[in-house]
Amino acid sequence: EAVLTQSPGTLSLSPGERATLSCTASESVSATFLAWYQQKPGQTPRLLIYHASSRATGIPDRFSGSGSGTDFTLTISRLEPEDFAVYYCQQYGGSLITFGQGTRLEIK
Amino acid sequence: QVQLQESGPGLVRPSETLSLTCSVSGYSITRGYYWAWIRQPPGKGLEWIGSIYHRGSSFYNSSLSSRVTMSVDTSRNQFSLKLNSVTAADTAVYYCARNPHNTVGGVDIIYWFDPWGQGTLVTVSS
16 A cells, blocks of 8 residues: 655745645555645644645635656645644545554644 | 534543444435544644445545444434544544445545534543
């Protein structure tokens, strides 16, 4: 099963800036079988992106996903105050599912 | 809209069995999705435990599979998790979630998780 490594561990940015979060798989992920989630403190994870680049229902278009194979990226084009949270990637290439360890996006 | 709610004891003794139930409302669990359990130790990341289909097909995390049993109760629109021989390392918030899938060449491929229940904290301690 693929091990997912997210970088950076913590990203410090200001509202209005662009955020780029990376997720690297130890082996190629089947097709583009990768999802991204946002989790705010004390809250449930929320699906943002599935199939690497498809936005989930109700997700603003400032969130976008890209990548394939072993390298995936979540981009937030212009940070809003409510976007500061922890972000997880998840691969689902088969019968086993794994998550990355998370990237904390904090206000600079 | 579909909603999921976890229930079960918040405290389990070491070596005993953790038992949780997820009640699904607004959607029939027989309608073509897998249903999953995911956990998150305090201050740590997410770990998938397993997923089950209403007809009984299931997938488990290989690191937990020897201790995990999942089941579905279609009459109550619920699914359940049992984790035996628990230790302090099993202390976590346990989430249930809906788990889409696709079938390719007769093989199910499980996908992402959406939506999630609110989660329930289970502490393993004597």
